[in-house]
Amino acid sequence: MLDLSKNDLHGPIPSLSTAHSFISHNKFTGEIPLVICNMSSPIILDLSHNSLNGVIPECLGNFSNVLRVLDLGMNNFHGNIPVTIAKQNKLKHFPISSLEVLNLSHNNLSGVIPDCLWNFSNALMVLNLGMNNFHGKIPTIFVEETN
Secondary structure, three states, rough: OOOOOOOOOOEEEOOOOEEEEOOOOEEEEOOOOOOHHHOOOOOEEOOOOOOOEOOOOHHHHOOOOEEEEEEEHHHHEEOOOOOOHHHOOOOOOOOOOOOEEEOOOOOOOEEOHHHHHHHOOOOEEEEOHHHHHEOOOOOOHHHHOOO
């Protein structure tokens, strides 16, 4: 486990190699480095509350069977949620099948929320996409039917 949270650390995100990485509440800047794609078996990846920017790397789908918490909230990411994450995997549900928490809130993400997010596994307990620039319809899975 690596816990560097709630400090005054700055600069780029360091190379991470632990299963539980808490890097939140700092002043890290720049994009998520692609070296993060080489992590082995991350279970918790918390990069929230920093000043990270750029797009969310598609390689995060490589952790489909192990990642339980992915918190990228309160940063400055932009662009779309990578749909190719779902297409690169052969899983039936959201590519991160054991995911329990997905927080992408308070960024500058845009576009339509990908349909693959609505096919997530039953493990997902928290999905926070608030405070972004998404558009389109709310998926019917979240709309109560009235007769």
